[in-house]
Amino acid sequence: MDKFEEVLEKMSEMSEEQLNTLIDMQKKRICICKDCPTYNQCMAENKEGLFCFLGKSSCDADLIQCKCGECPAHTNFQMKYESYCMEGSEEEQRSKEN
Numbered sequence: 001m002d003k004f005e006e007v008l009e010k011m012s013e014m015s016e017e018q019l020n021t022l023i024d025m026q027k028k029r030i031c032i033c034k035d036c037p038t039y040n041q042c043m044a045e046n047k048e049g050l051f052c053f054l055g056k057s058s059c060d061a062d063l064i065q066c067k068c069g070e071c072p073a074h075t076n077f078q079m080k081y082e083s084y085c086m087e088g089s090e091e092e093q094r095s096k097e098n
């Protein structure tokens with residue numbers, strides 16, 4: 001089990017309230033999507049982020065660049081994929097491997 005799978009397991013044991021608090025905190029403190037050229041006004045208005053866990057954006061966007069590779073969460077959680085706002089969460093992209 002790698003770090004990402006460990007985190008997913010921990011998250012699955014949390015209450016909805018704990019999970020929402022964690023998601024809000026990570027969006028503000030760790031996620032650097034807001035600095036990415038792909039992150040657009042619609043995403044900002046919807047307070048979107050943390051796409052690596054939450055999956056695709058609900059907004060229409062063009063993939064210009066992805067900064068996930070520079071994000072501490074990406075390294076810490078041993079994530080393999082990128083472009084989560086367009087391609088889906090790390091879990092979704094991993095599930096397509098097989």
Ligand code: SF4
Pocket residue numbers: 030031032033049050051052053067068069071072073074084
């Ligand atoms: S890996 Fe990407 S989507 Fe996930 S927290 Fe970092 S910048 Fe945001």
Ligand code: SF4
Pocket residue numbers: 032033034036037038039051052063065066067068082083084085086
């Ligand atoms: S997931 Fe990647 S491409 Fe999408 S906004 Fe975040 S850093 Fe940019």
